[in-house]
Amino acid sequence: MCSEKKNKKKIIIISSHFYDQIIFDKFDFDSYLTSHLIEVEFWAYRNNKILKKKNKKERQKIENEELKLINEKKIIKFKKISGLLGLVNNLRNIKKDDYIFDINLIERNPIYLIIYKLFKAKLIYHGSSQFPILDYDKNDIKKILKKKKLLELLQFFFKSFIYINKKILRKLIKVKINIFFYNGLIEKEISKEISKKSIGLHTMDYEKYLKEKNKQKKIKDFKKDYVLFIDMGYPIPHDNNFSLQKPVTNDESYKKGILNVFNCVSKIFKDKKIIVALHPKSTRKNFYGYESYKDITNTLIKDSSFVLSHDSLSLQFAALWKKPIFILFNNDMKNTITKFKEIQWFIDELNLPSINMDTIEENKMRSLMHKFLQSQNSNFNYNNFIEKYVKDSKGSDKSISSTIIDAIVLN
Secondary structure: OHHHHHOOEEEEEEEOOOOOHHHHHHHOHHHHHHOOOEEEEEEEEEOHHHHOOOOHHHHHHHHHHHHHHHHHOOOOOEEEEEHHHHHHHHHOOOOOOOEEEEOOHHHOOOHHHHHHHHOOOEEEEEOOOOOOOOOOOHHHHHHHHOOOOHHHHHHHHHHHHHHHHHHHHHHHOOOOEEEEEEOOHHHHHHHHHHEEEEEEOOOHHHHHHHHHHOOOOOOOOOOOOEEEEEOOOOOOOHHHOOOOOOOOOOHHHHHHHHHHHHHHHHHHOOOOEEEEEEOOOOOOOOEOOEOEEEOOHHHHHHOOOEEEEOOOOOHHHHHHOOOOEEEEEOHHHHOOHHHHHHHHHHHHHHOOOEEEOOOOOHHHHHHHHHHHHHOOOOOOOHHHHHHHHHOOOOOOOOOHHHHHHHHHHHO
């Protein structure tokens, strides 16, 4: 028994986000904790520059919830790390066969790769969904330069400078990830350049889809066909809580536009009701008075007639269940270059119709929706999208956590 414990390999999971039940469910961290094949350690890496500029009371509340979760799960090896110096100090104590699973690795400066490797750590990576993939051209630059607000221009050029530097550094730095678990064909190609070994897997949402597919019963009998709207937390998305990014739209504009769409849909499809899949971090009881549910987005999409959304990653579920999708945006989103490029990416990749919530009229929406729903080609790009970004045809349906654990044990 002693020798077995001694030979166990260790995974150090690093996250810049606060640990909560959502992130545990998303990455299935409980499976790592209960595995007898490995040891697991959790590091909470904090970027204080951004955190200090945000709501102190809200931050304290989330930190307390994180600590409560760590205690409930009886996680003994948990470290809070402040800044790069704190990270370096902790890396001094790792062993050469320890594996680091930095779930934010792709977002980080490539310099982190060198830092990890200096301490002889083995790196593994599996992303949730590495899309949408955005590219900027001359026309985008021209649009940005036309903006009159100096602060927005400065923010864009600062972000562009960082992005270009990261891209150059990735080309120059030859340090490779030990095992890259790729989701689709696009990531497969990327993995060849940045990793020593690549293993075909799938996104977390695909795994949820497989589990739902094996269920026989509906989660709820709604007694009436419904249209599903996927909430992203607008007007201020929840991923803005610890970001310096300015909200894309405001409550008044957003509410007016979305209710305009809902009213039109209700008139066009009188036999269907509208249901909302709330964002996992939403504190709403309902979405502007509409029947709303949380944490069952996959099931709601499965049983819906069709889906309304902006650029939610949950559109993976709609593609997997072969559901018609209508993409929504308002003028504020259209005039925000980065946001609209994200929306346009889904429109192009999935070959979808789009609706401007601020300008659409009932008759035009009726024509657009009926034409798309009756079209034989409404799902034309779904299989292509799934193979490129969600799971390639040669990937395994084995669970993500067991695939990663087995690969580490056998490596």
